[in-house]
Amino acid sequence: MASVWDDLSLLLDSPDSLTVPSSARGTVKEKPGFNPSEDVAALRKAIEGLGTNEKSLIDILTQRSNAQRQLICKAYHQATGRTLADDLKGDTRGDFEDILLGLIMTPAQFDCREFMRAIKGAGTTDSTLIEIFSSRSNFQIKALSDAYLAETGRSLLHDLKSEVSGDYGKALLILAEGKRDESTTVDAAKAKADAKVLYEAGEKRWGTDESKFTDILCHRSVPQLRQTLVEYKNLTGKTLQQSIESEMSGNLENILVAIVKCVKSVPAYMAERLNQSMKGLGTTESILTRIMVSRSEIDLLDIRAEYKKLYGCSLYSAIASDVAGDFGQCLKRLCGGDD
Incomplete structure (x- = not known):
């Protein structure tokens, strides 16, 4: 079934609210x-x-x-x-x-409240953590971390580390650092190379090399990743989201799909x-x-x-x-x- 997420035709020209926040x-x-x-x-x-x-x-x-x-x-x-x-x-x-x-509350205090609720008590609300960290800009994540420190006296990354684990935890912690590349220039050759790395780490091999997915999807800029999504589809005939959904499961699949959707x-x-x-x-x-x-x-x-x-x-x-x-x-x- 084709979904809104499979259509990449307008991707490279559409506005990007992750790096260009405006009211x-x-x-x-x-x-x-x-x-x-x-x-x-x-x-x-x-x-x-x-x-x-x-x-x-x-x-x-x-x-x-x-x-x-x-x-x-x-x-x-x-x-x-x-x-x-x-x-x-x-x-x-x-x-x-x-x-x-x-x-x-200020936007940062509000994000902080939602974050604290997600990690409070027995069990973590991973869907909330995924939503927050996949959709916020570096600036918003930094403001959330500052609000958390002011509220609790502790570092957000330190407390998050004890809540999450595995490849999913690694991806979430990278996002929570708020250091995604923010450059707006796109390196087409690098996008092609990244698409190939993702293909070789997933579809092409027996077993998936999750670290390659995490590294590329959590660090590259939004315009760069958009180009990579287009290159991936050109290379494999599938969208990266479809590959992630067929190769992975659980919270790792959820967070990587959320990142691709927010990109x-x-x-x-x-x-x-x-x-x-x-x-x-x-x-x-x-x-x-x-x-x-x-x-x-x-x-x-x-x-x-x-x-x-x-x-x-x-x-x-x-x-x-x-x-x-x-x-x-x-x-x-x-x-x-x-x-």
Whole structure:
């Protein structure tokens, strides 16, 4: 079955949100005429009155940029002597509380919270670790590591090492260093050579040399890897993703496929994750929250477009039919519109 991931025709010209972060494709923008003390007064009224005015909380916290929300938190603390986070915790519950608290963190603090949840307790949530480290730029990974150090006093790499192992662990640790090559020039000869190395390490031999895959996919720049994907298909007649899926299994397969998908299109990868979180019985609210909050000022417009292309319905309508209540309202406001 052909999938969106097999089509490489537009690959070399499409924008790359891994190395060129911009806020132009976000759904959440700065509010013009922003006044933090007005917002603080409205938030206090919503929280301190009898019963909480959820609509007011949603209107303010989903319709300000993250930078503006940081100013609101500061002004709130100055006005009340309490933190907005503590007051929200006392006043809201469940997934609704979770998304509001996510919105008032900086992007790095939010990634840090999600990372800490993924490694906490018995068993590690590998799918979360894979999603975060495959889709973030070096700058975002560095910011996450700094936030982790500030929060725990420990190095993120050190703590991650004790959570993961094997070839999968090696790949994840390389990504978590945040040192992917960021050059934009493409060396066509090197792409051809890398494609050949990958073919010889996988399809061509009995047993797979995983280290070659990890080394190339975790270190090369995105434009370079895109060229390599094209060369690989020219050389073997298969996409690299198809080869990885037939040669590998478990978390190593999952992380390498995620890297290849993010190299092609982070928005399409995120659209797929969102769809998986809503399909079947039960919704994985934590995935919805993480993607909608973390991408709302980066590329959520592109994620919406990819969602429509992949699934034939708008992301907005999928959320509306899957998630109700205040949490659902928050998600719809972040989504920004129906396509």
